[in-house]
Amino acid sequence: xxxxxxxxxxxxxxxxxxxxxxxxxxxxxxxxxxxxxxxxxxxxxxxxxxxxxxxxxxxxxxxxxxxxxxxxxxxxxxxxxxxxxxxxxxxxxxxxxxxxxxxxxxxxxxxxxxxxxxxxxxxxxxxxxxxxxxxxxxxxxxxxxxxxxxxxxxxxxxxxxxxxxxxxxxxxxxxxxxxxxxxxxxxxxxxxxxxxxxxxxxxxxxxxxxxxxxxxxxxxxxxxxxxxxxxxxxxxxxxxxxxxxxxxxxxxxxxxxxxxxxxxxxxxxxxxxxxxxxxxxxxxxxxxxxxxxxxxxxxxxxxxxxxxxxxxxxxxxxxxxxxxxxxxxxxxxxxxxxxxxxxxxxxxxxxxxxxxxxxxxxxxxxxxxxxxxxxxxxxxxxxxxxxxxxxxxxxxxxxxxxxxxxxxxxxxxxxxxxxxxxxxxxxxxxxxxxxxxxxxxxxxxxxxxxxxxxxxxxxxxxxxxxxxxxxxxxxxxxxxxxxxxxxxxxxxxxxxxxxxxxxxxxxxxxxxxxxxxxxxxxxxxxxxxxxxxxxxxxxxxxxxxxxxxxxxxxxxxxxxxxxxxxxxxxxxxxxxxxxxxxxxxxxxxxxxxxxxxxxxxxxxxxxxxxxxxxxxxxxxxxxxxxxxxxxxxxxxxxxxxxxxxxxxxxxxxxxxxxxxxxxxxxxxxxxxxxxxxxxxxxxxxxxxxxxxxxxxxxxxxxxxxxxxxxxxxxxxxxxxxxxxxxxxxxxxxxxxxxxxxxxxxxxxxxxxxxxxxx
Amino acid sequence: xxxxxxxxxxxxxxxxxxxxxxxxxxxxxxxxxxxxxxxxxxxxxxxxxxxxxxxxxxxxxxxxxxxxxxxxxxxxxxxxxxxxxxxxxxxxxxxxxxxxxxxxxxxxxxxxxxxxxxxxxxxxxxxxxxxxxxxxxxxxxxxxxxxxxxxxxxxxxx
Numbered sequence: 001x002x003x004x005x006x007x008x009x010x011x012x013x014x015x016x017x018x019x020x021x022x023x024x025x026x027x028x029x030x031x032x033x034x035x036x037x038x039x040x041x042x043x044x045x046x047x048x049x050x051x052x053x054x055x056x057x058x059x060x061x062x063x064x065x066x067x068x069x070x071x072x073x074x075x076x077x078x079x080x081x082x083x084x085x086x087x088x089x090x091x092x093x094x095x096x097x098x099x100x101x102x103x104x105x106x107x108x109x110x111x112x113x114x115x116x117x118x119x120x121x122x123x124x125x126x127x128x129x130x131x132x133x134x135x136x137x138x139x140x141x142x143x144x145x146x147x148x149x150x151x152x153x154x155x156x157x158x159x160x161x162x163x164x165x166x167x168x169x170x171x172x173x174x175x176x177x178x179x180x181x182x183x184x185x186x187x188x189x190x191x192x193x194x195x196x197x198x199x200x201x202x203x204x205x206x207x208x209x210x211x212x213x214x215x216x217x218x219x220x221x222x223x224x225x226x227x228x229x230x231x232x233x234x235x236x237x238x239x240x241x242x243x244x245x246x247x248x249x250x251x252x253x254x255x256x257x258x259x260x261x262x263x264x265x266x267x268x269x270x271x272x273x274x275x276x277x278x279x280x281x282x283x284x285x286x287x288x289x290x291x292x293x294x295x296x297x298x299x300x301x302x303x304x305x306x307x308x309x310x311x312x313x314x315x316x317x318x319x320x321x322x323x324x325x326x327x328x329x330x331x332x333x334x335x336x337x338x339x340x341x342x343x344x345x346x347x348x349x350x351x352x353x354x355x356x357x358x359x360x361x362x363x364x365x366x367x368x369x370x371x372x373x374x375x376x377x378x379x380x381x382x383x384x385x386x387x388x389x390x391x392x393x394x395x396x397x398x399x400x401x402x403x404x405x406x407x408x409x410x411x412x413x414x415x416x417x418x419x420x421x422x423x424x425x426x427x428x429x430x431x432x433x434x435x436x437x438x439x440x441x442x443x444x445x446x447x448x449x450x451x452x453x454x455x456x457x458x459x460x461x462x463x464x465x466x467x468x469x470x471x472x473x474x475x476x477x478x479x480x481x482x483x484x485x486x487x488x489x490x491x492x493x494x495x496x497x498x499x500x501x502x503x504x505x506x507x508x509x510x511x512x513x514x515x516x517x518x519x520x521x522x523x524x525x526x527x528x529x530x531x532x533x534x535x536x537x538x539x540x541x542x543x544x545x546x547x548x549x550x551x552x553x554x555x556x557x558x559x560x561x562x563x564x565x566x567x568x569x570x571x572x573x574x575x576x577x578x579x580x581x582x583x584x585x586x587x588x589x590x591x592x593x594x595x596x597x598x599x600x601x602x603x604x605x606x607x608x609x610x611x612x613x614x615x616x617x618x619x620x621x622x623x624x625x626x627x628x629x630x631x632x633x634x635x636x637x638x639x640x641x642x643x644x645x646x647x648x649x650x651x652x653x654x655x656x657x658x659x660x661x662x663x664x665x666x667x668x669x670x671x672x673x674x675x676x677x678x679x680x681x682x683x684x685x686x687x688x689x690x691x692x693x694x695x696x697x698x699x700x701x702x703x704x705x706x707x708x709x710x711x712x713x714x715x716x717x718x719x720x721x722x723x724x725x726x727x728x729x730x731x732x733x734x735x736x737x738x739x740x741x742x743x744x745x746x747x748x749x750x751x752x753x754x755x756x757x758x
Numbered sequence: 759x760x761x762x763x764x765x766x767x768x769x770x771x772x773x774x775x776x777x778x779x780x781x782x783x784x785x786x787x788x789x790x791x792x793x794x795x796x797x798x799x800x801x802x803x804x805x806x807x808x809x810x811x812x813x814x815x816x817x818x819x820x821x822x823x824x825x826x827x828x829x830x831x832x833x834x835x836x837x838x839x840x841x842x843x844x845x846x847x848x849x850x851x852x853x854x855x856x857x858x859x860x861x862x863x864x865x866x867x868x869x870x871x872x873x874x875x876x877x878x879x880x881x882x883x884x885x886x887x888x889x890x891x892x893x894x895x896x897x898x899x900x901x902x903x904x905x906x907x908x909x910x911x912x913x914x915x916x
Binding site: 016018019022023024026028030032034035089096114125211212213215261263264265266294397486487532644645646650652656657658659683688689690691693695696 | 780792794795796797798802804836838846848853855859860861862864880883887892896898899900901902
């Protein structure tokens, strides 16, 4: 059933109630990964490689084992040596063997921080002492960090068994290029031949980390009967269960994962690092084991997103019609294949209806931590380049930067380069909102500039489960399998309350563990309010059917003669009989006599997630003396389909925009000559702080997605796509120089001002 | 390793614990006293998730040794509400949706409370600079700053 209809008919959806988990989270009661403890738990610690690339000749753990208070010491030899197998457990494709080797190095270490051994001990100080007693003999190998150096002939090879896929004929020598991908439509040469003007550029981005404030943490316990329980904060407890089962050769039914509160993830908690280690240590020690990463470990050993080199060339006719677009994307994957270059290719020009497109992507391994998903994985990188080239086209044509986008805008019926034809989308509505916003015409001062950029993300659906129960007193419980990373308990409760016609305060949403609710994919891909919301709505509708049947039994009439209205059962019409309405509480009170407890669980594989589009307008001021760029004003406009809880939708947009601001201006992985990360802490890896920023105005455009009962589109990822280009375009406007690499840090801008080249 | 007996007052109640020489106040609060509302985000004083008030001063509890807390009066997130009555800052954080994951929230609330005790009418810039030692990765700070400003206004009776 659809509830899109008239927005003013909605009583709960679109309002801003207090979130159900709010009090727990403002009082310190909420239990996050590192807050949980079990009686008798041991302290785990992981020994990590000091080298960027080395063979492991020998690991001698005998002295560590002999230390009093040490209960277990493990290496990769204590985990199954599993075979190569592709998986789609997390947010993107991965390989179970690579995951296993990333969790614990076997023959080689591939990046500084790569885990080589782990201990479980009675206290933190004993665990630390034990790590110091493990003797690892390495044969240090030449390393490679930079993506283009890793692609070059003669580069140190990380994996002698890796041959570039997607190349014909099949290569005979190993390469760090795991895969070459080509996507195309039309005839690119004919397209450029038609163009009156050409704009192009080569852009470089740095690897950046999701930088969630909560480090990874878990407690694992396994009994002599092989029954395991893992308590962890993550973006998906079913994901943890699947990976642990595969990596440790266990049956899924023998692992129960209990989700704890999660302190941010942004994609980075859609894979495992600690859980298989904690389970292995627990099995060896016969006690629960807790593992918590330090911030330094988070930076060195958990996945950032790719740094990349992106070359873009676009051609347009005099009237502004873009006739050709070409891009080459070289993405760092980290130590194992699997960069988000594919979505990077797909998203680069997705905002536009361009007849001739040619895209080439390279997935490249190097001696860096394996990349993990980060908010719209891949898209911000290609958009950063493409949206600055569009800006250059507009400048060459003397055309308004929104007008050129309107002229070429994707709309319903536009076929993308990857083959999908867009359904109803809101890109044109977003551009119209940007054009009419006061920000676009506001005056600017000296050394100030304005930029706009737009962005696209698919949003996904997928497997979700939710159950709805009517309790004995008529209150309602909603259980779902989606960890709540930013307000999804509120949106689930609101959708259930709206469908039932009851106040949201009467609905209590909780997150079920892997043994208490059906399979649910990760909280990622902007899928939870869409897919888990769909399951919640369908389960609620089934409960209403039951409520109508129970009322019919109480009244002794046909269920067809009962309507559900405003939270009550009412006779469907005058012929049905003259009964007083029956409330949820009244029906619940008689549930025992009318067939037992009332409740329903629904599992879906949601299709048709609505594509999302955003446009960001940014004003900057550049200090010509220091090269410092200050964000003066920022407006982020996005088609959100329909906002269930507008405050949390705005929050997603504001937070995504600010992560993009950090990516644009401050953040980068810096390596020394030995391939070690130089800035593995929040002092030197500088995420934006409150004093760096103005207010971020979020403008919600609502073009409902007809495939969701309330019209929801995913909202969490789109807002990190436009910022880097929006700021790049604003800096170009302010100083007259196009900056070509991220971050646009003060020294780089200073240098550009001195040399006249960015 | 021998431990030192430390006597403090935490959230108005007497509290004692044993501390190894290298134990931080943060780990003492979390592991010895059992108050896990104070979080560790970095362990190096850069993120503010471990903010507590010691003898009236806002400190990163990860940068203070537990034994240094001898005789001190400590206030943590668990002491910000009075019984089941939330502090205005806590109410405003919920009302403004000033938290998403909520992990940095205890640190922000303790830091903001410390600000309002010193300056009950801060400008937006003053709020932003006072809270610059607290990292939030989810919200972009917009709603946090608004919540603090509005809590200040309410507490002034404005």
